[in-house]
């Protein structure tokens with residue numbers, strides 16, 4: 001579903017991704033962990049073209065988004081094609097990013113109507129079903145300002161799903177929430193995983209990574225230091241930097 005090869009990204013003098021390669025297969029739930037500033041968000045943003053890479057290759061479901069030739073020239077496909085490719089990935093951010101002037105239902109149906117050109121009558125039942133699924137059907141006509149953080153994030157998940165993505169990217173979806181509100185969001189994510197959604201999840205929730213993911217990637221300093229099955233990576237990390245990171249958490 002996702003193939004990334006040798007991704008390089010710098011901001012000025014700072015090389016934030018130093019040759020990151022990863023693949024995510026269909027139905028996999030890959031957790032990305034690592035210290036703050038290690039490049040986790042930048043990696044996600046480069047995969048769905050919210051940032052441009054300097055070098056490397058990104059292929060989504062067999063379609064090349066960007067590639068680098070032997071001479072080192074990094075080329076993206078034309079913008080319309082890039083948007084079409086990246087639309088197959090839904091993204092959920094730390095800070096919800098709901099449209100404040102739209103109701104919950106309007107938040108869900110906005111992009112399917114304006115970006116995909118779906119008829120309102122076609123998408124409203126889909127949106128209602130997604131709201132039931134995340135337990136927020138009773139909030140469909142409320143504005144985001146009336147919702148708790150956990151409810152906002154569940155709306156954000158439903159909104160991303162309303163675009164019928166093949167892949168979901170999550171960037172620390174519970175980090176901005178009060179601890180008592182993280183459970184409801186993680187529960188929605190877990191249900192999505194159980195339905196075999198392909199997911200790439202940047203998270204500090206080690207219990208979620210351990211219990212729900214099929215593979216864990218540990219990033220540090222712009223590199224993938226270690227990757228493996230959760231039981232192996234958490235139970236018996238092979239790299240000293242992984243061990244140090246996990247020890248600091250416990």
Ligand code: ADP
Pocket residue numbers: 011016034035036037038039040041042043
């Ligand atoms: P993480 O998500 O792992 O905390 P980020 O990918 O957000 O890490 O950031 C990695 C590094 O890149 C940090 O040092 C951060 O300050 C820097 N960085 C991220 N985005 C930008 C940007 N738009 N401009 C300059 N530096 C950035």
Ligand code: MG
Pocket residue numbers: 040041042171172
């Ligand atoms: Mg981040």
